[in-house]
Amino acid sequence: MKKLLCMSLIATIVTLSACETKPIINETSINSKTPKIEYGSRESEWLMWDDAKGLVEDALADLVITGRVTGISFQVNDAHTGAAADGETKKRYDEEYEVEVTPWMVLDLVTLYDVDVIETYKGKVTNSTQVKMLGGIKDYRVEEQMKLVEEFDLEFIIPSERDIRFEICETYLFVLSQIRDLPPIPLNLDQAIHNLDNPFRNTEYSDISAYDIISTFGEDRWESFWGDWQRDNPDWESRIDKAEVERVLDE
Numbered sequence: 001m002k003k004l005l006c007m008s009l010i011a012t013i014v015t016l017s018a019c020e021t022k023p024i025i026n027e028t029s030i031n032s033k034t035p036k037i038e039y040g041s042r043e044s045e046w047l048m049w050d051d052a053k054g055l056v057e058d059a060l061a062d063l064v065i066t067g068r069v070t071g072i073s074f075q076v077n078d079a080h081t082g083a084a085a086d087g088e089t090k091k092r093y094d095e096e097y098e099v100e101v102t103p104w105m106v107l108d109l110v111t112l113y114d115v116d117v118i119e120t121y122k123g124k125v126t127n128s129t130q131v132k133m134l135g136g137i138k139d140y141r142v143e144e145q146m147k148l149v150e151e152f153d154l155e156f157i158i159p160s161e162r163d164i165r166f167e168i169c170e171t172y173l174f175v176l177s178q179i180r181d182l183p184p185i186p187l188n189l190d191q192a193i194h195n196l197d198n199p200f201r202n203t204e205y206s207d208i209s210a211y212d213i214i215s216t217f218g219e220d221r222w223e224s225f226w227g228d229w230q231r232d233n234p235d236w237e238s239r240i241d242k243a244e245v246e247r248v249l250d251e
Helices: 002-015 052-057 089-097 142-151 210-215 219-232 242-250
Strands: 024-026 037-039 063-078 107-122 128-134 171-177 193-195
Touching (some): 063 142, 107 142, 171 210, 210 219
Antiparallel strands (some): 063 107, 063 171, 107 128, 171 193
16 A cells, blocks of 8 residues: 555656646647647656665666667546546546536646667566656657647647657666556656666766666676677767776776
């Protein structure tokens, strides 16, 4: 029960907490009938951990994986449960609250990333999974997103916070929380997502890197990753300071 409550808490943080929504006009045209696209903004509070060990060993961290993004799709979710919404979702909330609710209060546009799993460090996952991010993607496949916005009367697209998006064919390390059988979600934006183009790079708001996370699972797991990564990135010394890498590895 405690785990379920904790997982519900992070789902609430990711979907609802401290969210402020306001329309921002973007002049991009999608067709003659809809000359302007409106974007919203979002600010959320996130759980943060002191170090990589605390992050990956937390009860909320169900999955720690590396994987390559292979596809992107969009969906509207029930903001309270995280499940896919349908035409009756808002109606059910109208009846529950005995008042007509504003659609974006109970519905979320989300982005689903298809991920081919390369390595699993914690949890159980098949060879492929989806990672869910709250919000859409600004200036990307806008007609597809606007179709959902119009279908569910959401008024405007709300991109993911700080316009974070994962690129197709790029590899990432994810620390994920999974609620029931829904697509897992990152524990936060700053410590739980790492582009593996540089496994030693810290994020803007945290001193935790992919190296720190993988190393918590043992020196052998890091050595295996590092050997594969160097093989897949033969030009890495032209992109990353080799002396800095050696300094980190010698610590």
